[in-house]
Amino acid sequence: MLLIHCPYCEEERPEMEFRHAGEAHLERPKNIAEISDEAFAAYFFYRDNPKGVVFERWRHLHGCARFFNAARDTVSDKFLTTYKAGQPKPDLVGAANMNIPAKSGKSGK
Amino acid sequence: MSSAGEHRIAGVGRLTPANPVRFTFDGKAYSGLQGDTIASALIASGVHLVGRSFKYHRPRGILSDGPEEPNALVGVRRDAARATPNVRATVQEIYDGLNAVSQNRWPSLSFDVGAVNDIASPLFSAGFYYKTFMWPKVAWEHVYEPFIRNAAGLGQAPTEPDPDHYAAQYAHCDVLVIGGGVAGLSAALAAAESGARVILCDERAAFGGALRFEAEARLDGKPGYDWAQDAAATLAAMDNVRILSRTTAFGYYAQNFVGLAERVTEHLAAPAADAPRERLWQVRAGRVIIAAGAIERHMVFANNDRPGIMLASAARTFLNHHGVAVGRKVGVYTANDSAYAAAIDLKKAGIDIPAIVDVRDNPQGSAIDEARAFGIRVLTGHAVTGTGGKLRVASMIVEPNKGGAAEIIPVDALIMSAGWTPSVHMFSQSRGKVAWDAATERFLPGTYAQDCVSIGACNGTDRLEESVSEAIAAGESAAKATRKRAKKSKVKIAVEGGGDWTGSMLGAGPNGANGKVIKAFVDFQNDVTAKDIRLAVQEGMHSIEHVKRFTTNGMATDQGKLSNLHGLAIAAEALGREIPKVGLTTFRAPYTPTTFGAIVGHARGELFDPARHTPMHESEVAAGAVFEDVGPWKRAWYYPRAGEDMHAAVNRECRTVREVAGMFDATTLGKIEVVGPDAAEFLNLIYTNPFLKLGVGRLRYGIMCREDGFIYDDGVVGRMAEDRFHVTTTTGGAPRVLQHMEDYLQTEFPHMKVWLTSTTEQWAVIAVQGPKAREIIEPFVEGIDLSNEAFPHMSVREGTFCGVPTRLFRMSFTGETGFEINVPADYGRQVWEKVYERGKSMGMCLYGTETMHVLRAEKGYIIVGQDTDGTVTPYDAGLGWAVGKNKTDFVGIRGLKRPDLVADGRRQLVGLKVKDGKTVLEEGAQIVADPNQPVPMKMIGWVSSSYWSENCGRPIALALVEGGFERMGRTLYVPMPDRAIEVEVTGTVFFDEEGGRING
Incomplete structure (x- = not known):
């Protein structure tokens, strides 16, 4: 069972308290009603599935109930960092022991 | 003395003759001593035959003295509900009244019908099940499947639910030490005296590890085993230490999360009624010290599986700890010095050692010199190429490696050692990568993935003195890393003696490789021979993962603790590649079989999936409600009156609501x-x-x-x-x-x-x-x-x-x-x-959920999840009126404009009127436009809700149909096995279409 650091509670808590909530940094377009089919597909359907660092959302469901973001390495299953929702994607280049994929994140996020 | 077995030697071993324990094996009464395992007690009574092998039903004995045992699996039966199969006789302690039975034999252990498989063994070579059961197809049902089902499985499961309870506990510590041998105890002492919170666990009943058989070692001037007991007592008395015996670290998970299974009552004659049978510890450790020791390997040679053939270290434990001689005339076959130590100990106890057969040409060392000094005949450069005997080994066939006449030496036991395999299981489970050490022919911990360290024999540290100093350093550094105020411990342990053994043999011995000889066992539990592994390579399995699955080598409940390296070496030789190039299969949890009881703990029965009740539940029970499960809720389904079936009750409830009134629990x-x-x-x-x-x-x-x-x-x-x-x-x-x-x-x-x-x-x-x-x-x-x-x-x-x-x-x-x-x-x-x-x-x-469903369907009200399936839009459901036309944003506004969602031919919710006026359609039934088209027909929709409507006097149904709104009044068909039911597409409101009643 992983230990996950909740950036709101500022504590490491067991994975059982959390629920995974999909890829992070996907912002709902402000003018969503007007966007093209392609833009909607990119927003709603397409997801990254890299071997290496993923940016993903978690919810501290059985704790503070807040959604937050995390960078996790899918190879080692280790969390590199967690941070509050709305904060920018952290610059992890140069961090030790990392497998940053060549292409990461969504355009414009 | 003889009451505890005629092979018990007076004055030898650590058990107390004053504490006899009576038990039965296959119905026969035996007596052992407090501290015996089933294995040691049976050997004390001269019993070596304890089971039959899985595939060939060959007679099998006791191979080891510990958890790695592949052969000696027995059933232990307290009562019909407490019957545990596949208990390792080398681990299970005896208690008064213990009732053990042998497995995999019929009608009896000494005469077993299934042994015909041994004679027919050419039919059962590696991968036989992939080939033998291919054709004819019809034989599957009547011949192959019943045969396989009958042969499958090991042991007998209990017939009644488990009445015991199992505890679970979370624990946190600075340092978790896995293994309570000399290294683990030393590390735990050092860490604890440095101020760390320590948990030390060991799978055996007592701490000491190899000190159980290593009689020469002295620590702090005391015999090694006595030192271990004192060390464990010292640790147990410390406030910052928890020590757990009979506790197996079975799984190493992410972030130093380790699962321990503690067997609380399995060794007790009369467990307290409120005691848990086992306790699952889920430990989160700052640092883990793995001191798992090493496991001795067997020699691979023809007929190396007869009862009475066992590991040298096992024979030494039975002698030095239990005071039991494994035979009167004990042959030795080895590639490692440790077997010499066993031979010398047996010789000192008065046991005849006819010969030590050493496969090495010129072994050097004090153990060899000492054996010769004791007058033991040492045959170097020789191999045991076969054995005689039926239900027990009776002789060994010895041949010089360079050729020459074979000699048959009578023995009643044969002990062996092919060297020691460091137990890297937990390290490997922690996702660490092992590295091949060519000089000593073994895999050792290489790259670490978690905050853990391996010490002692599992780290390839052979000398006792080095193990102790390595352990103290590891304990101190773990304390320092996890405790801010760690102090340096003053632990110092003086070491004298202890084995310094070299020598290793991987794969099959000389002549054991002979193609004509097919019974040189690599994996005892799954009956895999050296020939099977060569055959797998011959048939194209070039990866060890494929060889493993084709032969099932290492796939039995012992996870190949003895067999993996032998299998790997034989495959590598057959492939003409080096061992590390062929690779090692990954070790996975659990280290040894772990019961479902321990894993499940309290989460069973009502606690497995707790039911939710509304505040009115008891009133509904009193009113005679029949309940249905809706998610975790118990909901009143209908309220039958005397003589009513569900249909009658629902019809009455439906009528009454519309004619008078009804009351429903919507909590x-x-x-x-x-x-x-x-x-x-x-x-x-x-x-x-x-x-x-x-x-x-x-x-x-x-x-x-x-x-x-x-x-x-x-x-x-x-x-x-x-x-x-x-x-x-x-x-x-x-x-x-x-x-x-x-x-x-x-x-x-x-x-x-x-x-x-x-x-x-x-x-x-x-x-x-x-x-x-x-x-x-x-x-x-x-x-x-x-x-x-x-x-x-x-x-x-x-x-x-x-x-x-x-x-x-x-x-x-x-x-x-x-x-x-x-x-x-x-x-x-x-x-x-x-x-x-x-x-x-x-x-x-009162009305229940069934009547609620019928009444809402009469009005065409949908139930999300029944009349929708995650691909239905509000427009499809006929609820377009509920979408705000002037809204500039809502969740789904853009999705609803997707090309496929606005295209023609979407499935739309309609009503169906069954033309015969009486048939209630089956929910989920498919709908077609033309019942006479060839199969497979084009299905244009399905029935989502269907009921008999007492208020309408006819069946009603809702369905999702392609272009349904355009098909109003059309005839469609619901094909069933016997006929196609004719239906007419209608609107979804069947009752009170004007809707006046709702405003009454």
Whole structure:
């Protein structure tokens, strides 16, 4: 069972308290009603599935109930960092022991 | 003395003759001593034959003295419910009255019919099951499958549910030490004396590890084993230490999370009634010290599996710890010095050692010199190429490696050692990568993935003195790393003696490789021979993972603790590649078999999946309700009266609601209180409906989509105040709707001032529906004008009901005049009883979920999840009116414009009228336009809801049909096995189409 650091509670808590909530940094377009089919597909359907660092959302469901973001390495299953929702994607280049994929994140996020 | 076995040697071993223990094996009474395992006690009585092998049913004995045992698996039976199969006789301690039985034999252990498999063994070579059972196809059902099912499985499962309970505990520590041998004890002492919180576990009954057999070692001037007991006692007395014996670290998971299984009562004759049978420890450790030791390997040669053939270290443990000689005339076959130590100990105890056969040409070392000094015949450069005997080894065939005459030497036991395999299982489970050490022919811990360290024999540290110093350093450094105020321990342990053994043999021995010889066993439990592994390579398996699966080498319950390296070496040789190039299979949890009981713990029966009951549950039980499961809820399904079946009860309830009134428990509906200055704005974005202009005191039926435009949930929303809404969801949808709302509120619309609170459990909800509904509730209501004008359909008022605060909803899921009485949950049952008492006197009935379903279907009201399947839009469901036309944004607004969602030919919700007027369609049945088309027919939809409607006097159904709205009045067909049922497409409202009743 992983230990996950909740950036709101500022504590490491067991994975059982959390629920995974999909890829992070996907912002709902402000003018969503007007966007093209392609833009909607990119927003709603397409997801990254890299071997290496993923940016993903978690919810501290059985704790503070807040959604937050995390960078996790899918190879080692280790969390590199967690941070509050709305904060920018952290610059992890140069961090030790990392497998940053060549292409990461969504355009414009 | 003889009462505890004629092979017990006076004055040898550590058990007390004054403590005899009586047990039975296959019905025969035996006697052992306190501290014996089943294995040591049986050997003390001269019993070596304890089981039959899995595939060939060959007679098998006791190979080891520990958890790595592949052969000596027995059933231990306390009673019909407490019968544990596949217990390792080398681990299970005896207790008074223990009842053990051998496995995998019929009718008896010494005469076994299945042994014919041994004679027919050419048919059962590696991968035989992939080849033998291919054809003819018909033989599968009548021959192969019954045969395989009969042969499959090991041991007998108990026939009754497990009556015992199992405990579970979480624990945190600075340092977890796995293994309580000399290294583990030393490390634990050092870490604990440095101030760290320490947990030390060992799978055996007593601490000491190899000191159980290593009789020469002295620590702090004491015999090694005595030192270990003192060290364990010292640790047990420390406040910052928890020591757990009979506790196996079975799984090493992420972030130093380690699972331990503690066997609490398995060794007791009369366990306390309230004692857990096992306890699962889930330990989170700052640092893990792995001191798992090493496992001795067997030699691979022809007929190396006869009872009486065992590991040298096992023979030494039985002698030095249990005081038991494994035979009177013990042969030795080895590639490692450790077998010499065993031979010398046996010789000293007066046992005849006819010969030590050493496969090495010129072994050097003190052990060899000492053996010769004892006058033991040492045959170097020789191999044992076969054995004689039937139910017990009777002789060994010895041949010089360079050729020459074979000699047959009579023996009644044969001990062997091919060297020691460091136990890297836990290290490997921690995702560490092992590295091949060519000089010593073994895999050792290489790259670490977690905060752990390996010490002692599992780290390849051979000398006792080095193990101890390595352990103290590891303990101190672990304490320093995990404790801010760690001090340096003063632990110093003086070491004398201890084995310094070299020598290793991987793979098959000389002549054991002979193609004609097929019974040189590599894996005893799965009956895999050296030849099987070569055959696998020959047949194209070039990866060790494929070889493993083709031969099943290492796939038995012992996970190949003895066999993996031999198998790997034989495969590598056959492939002409180096061992590290062929690779090692990954070790996975559990290290040894772990019971479901320990893993499941308390989570069984009612605690496995707790049922939720509404406050009115007991009243419903008293009223004779039959319940159905809806998610975790127990919901009243229908209320049969004497003589009524479900059909009759539901018909009566349906009629009564429409003619008089009915009362229904709607408590399980999800409820969310949405509060804040932006609450209306927020709901306007979450629902497809417009919400900004909903007046205070009014209700609205709302539909919620996902961004893809498909219906996610629905429910009635009431505006209690400008900034307060009472939202209801489907019963099953409550948690996910709250999650969905929170997600948007927290991450997409964080600027909104809105608070969401789940209130599902706060309110009991009683629906009263029917023409007399108002009259029934009227006397209970205070502060609310119930007249149709003051309190019209789809409105909500606050007042009191039976003197209890209420949110009274005027709404209907039946099409009748209806009320939903929300009262605080604690008052639910009293209010229910009051309303029922009055309603009953006026002809009202109770109705359950089945009647609720029928009545709503008569009105064409959908149930999300039944009439929708996650691909249905509000338009498809005929609910386009619920999508706000003037809204510029809501969740799903863009999804609803997707090309496929606006295209023609979508499945749309329609009614179906069965032409014969009596057949109730099957829910889920497919619908076709032409029943005479060839199979496979084009299916254009399916029946989502179907009931007999007593009120309509005919069956009714809802269905999702391609282009359904365009097919009104058309005839379609529902093909069934015997015929195609003719149906007509209709609207979805079957009863009171004008809808006047609801406003009554």
